[in-house]
Amino acid sequence: xxxxxxxxxxxxxxxxxxMRRGARAALGLTxxxxxxxxxxxxxxxxxxxxxxxxxxxxALVFAGSSQVVALGLWQEPAPILAAxxxxxxxxxxxxPMGVALGPVLDRLxxxxxxxxxxxxxxxxxxxxxTEMRAGRRDAGxxxxxxxxxxxxxxxxxxxxxxxxxxxxxxxxHPVFFAASAALMSVLxxxxxxxxxxxxxxxxxxxxxxxxxxxxxxxxxxxxxxxLGGAAAGAARDLxxxx
Amino acid sequence: xxxxxxxxxxxxxxxxxxxxxxxxxxxxxxxVRPPPFVQAMxxxxxxxxxxxxxxxxxxxxxxPAWGAGAAALLVQARFRxxxxxxxxxxxxxxxxxxxxx
Numbered sequence: 511x512x513x514x515x516x517x518x519x520x521x522x523x524x525x526x527x528x529m530r531r532g533a534r535a536a537l538g539l540t541x542x543x544x545x546x547x548x549x550x551x552x553x554x555x556x557x558x559x560x561x562x563x564x565x566x567x568x569a570l571v572f573a574g575s576s577q578v579v580a581l582g583l584w585q586e587p588a589p590i591l592a593a594x595x596x597x598x599x600x601x602x603x604x605x606p607m608g609v610a611l612g613p614v615l616d617r618l619x620x621x622x623x624x625x626x627x628x629x630x631x632x633x634x635x636x637x638x639x640t641e642m643r644a645g646r647r648d649a650g651x652x653x654x655x656x657x658x659x660x661x662x663x664x665x666x667x668x669x670x671x672x673x674x675x676x677x678x679x680x681x682x683h684p685v686f687f688a689a690s691a692a693l694m695s696v697l698x699x700x701x702x703x704x705x706x707x708x709x710x711x712x713x714x715x716x717x718x719x720x721x722x723x724x725x726x727x728x729x730x731x732x733x734x735x736x737l738g739g740a741a742a743g744a745a746r747d748l749x750x751x752x
Numbered sequence: 753x754x755x756x757x758x759x760x761x762x763x764x765x766x767x768x769x770x771x772x773x774x775x776x777x778x779x780x781x782x783x784v785r786p787p788p789f790v791q792a793m794x795x796x797x798x799x800x801x802x803x804x805x806x807x808x809x810x811x812x813x814x815x816p817a818w819g820a821g822a823a824a825l826l827v828q829a830r831f832r833x834x835x836x837x838x839x840x841x842x843x844x845x846x847x848x849x850x851x852x853x
Contacts, residue, residue: 538834562753563763570767580766587758594765601770603801605777610797615778627775632802639798684846687820690809691841693802694821695828698837700799713800714807721808735804736797743800744792 523617524626524650532637532654539633539655540662542692545685546574547663548677550581551670557584561671568667572631572660574689576600602729606736607635613642614649622649629656636696643702708746713739816848 522528547568554564559581571577579600580593608615608627615623626649634656641651670677679685717735720726726734786794810817824841828834 538838541835542838559759560754562755563759566755566760567763567766570763571770573770576766576770580762588756588762590758590762590765593762594769597766597769598773601773603805604770604773606794606797606801608774608776608778609781610794611778612781612794616782624775627778628771630774632805636798636802684820684842684849687813687817687842687845688838690806690817690821691824691838692834693806694824694841695834695837697799697802697806697825698828698832700802702799706796706799709796709800710803713804717804717807718811722811731808732801732804735807736801737793739800739804740793740796741789743796744789747792747795748789 522648523614524622524653525648526650528648528650529654529657532634532651532656533658534654535637535651536634536655536658539637539692539696540659542688542695543574543633543659543662544666544688546689547666548670548673548679549686550574550577551667551672552674552677552679553578553581553670554667555671555674557581558586559584559671561668564671565664565668568664569660571597572629572663573597573601573604574663600729603732603736604630604632604635607632611635611638611642611652614638614647614652617647618649626653629653629660631656631659633692633696634659636693636700640699705743705747709739709743711739712742813845816845816852819848820845 550568551564554567559567567577576597580596583589583592583596608630611630615626618626629652634652637655638649638652641648713735715735716738717731720734721731806821810821813820820841823844824837827840828837831837
């Protein structure tokens with residue numbers, strides 16, 4: 511199981527070259543996140559947040575869907591507990607991502623470890639998984655990709671706030687599909703072959719059942735689908751290994 | 753450019769809650785060695801997370817969304833250019849909605 515590069519485990523665990531490579535690789539995906547960022551800015555403006563407050567939220571929270579939902583239940587005065595609970599529940603899907611990055615993160619300590627985790631987002635995670643499977647374990651790659659997305663995210667939400675009255679896009683406009691399309695494209699490099707079919711199909715079906723059948727809100731469809739699908743895949747793998 | 757105290761407190765609370773999600777899963781696993789079944793699950797988790805995230809989104813968007821999702825997937829699989837895949841998804845959704853009336 512151990513790869514040859516494990517001989518010098520520390521070297522190349524976090525490099526500037528990796529960061530540059532990650533940032534470059536993320537450029538295409540950041541494009542897909544611009545419409546989403548604009549929506550955050552426009553929603554924040556509609557809820558009475560100032561430009562500074564909008565920028566601060568995007569910079570510090572950096573998790574789109576939880577920001578949308580929290581802004582949806584925004585009030586005067588700001589709903590501190592409700593907003594925090596929203597983030598906790600919706601971003602729970604990020605917890606298993608950190609776990610899956612173990613082989614990369616185990617080589618880091620201190621600020622690099624906990625700072626890298628602070629930048630963990632869906633798209634950067636997917637890119638890092640592809641890197642790991644190619645045998646590369648430079649955490650700088652993920653941090654570079656995530657930083658590119660972060661800069662883009664803060665700028666786009668600021669622009670959305672500034673031009674809120676000028677850009678009047680209806681909620682269901684096709685442009686907003688860009689964020690979902692970006693995640694669809696992420697599935698392609700993650701795909702490893704036919705053995706992924708069972709866990710993926712089951713994950714999708716369980717999520718649909720939880721969402722449409724049982725009417726559960728976020729994060730339950732994601733968590734039920736992801737854990738159920740992955741468990742089915744694991745059960746099959748262990749039975750085959752015996 | 754105002755910054756109100758209650759808004760700042762809410763934003764900081766959101767940031768802390770989100771960081772707990774980001775770091776919490778890994779922090780637990782750094783202390784506890786996972787059994788073989790959990791380790792096998794971890795290998796399947798990345799793909800399963802994204803499929804489980806996308807399926808309800810596409811279901812809410814109806815058949816034009818499924819078509820647009822398929823278009824993004826096919827373009828990415830064929831050309832491996834993310835920008836192209838995103839544009840294909842958005843354009844397909846727009847066209848299918850027009851066709852649906």
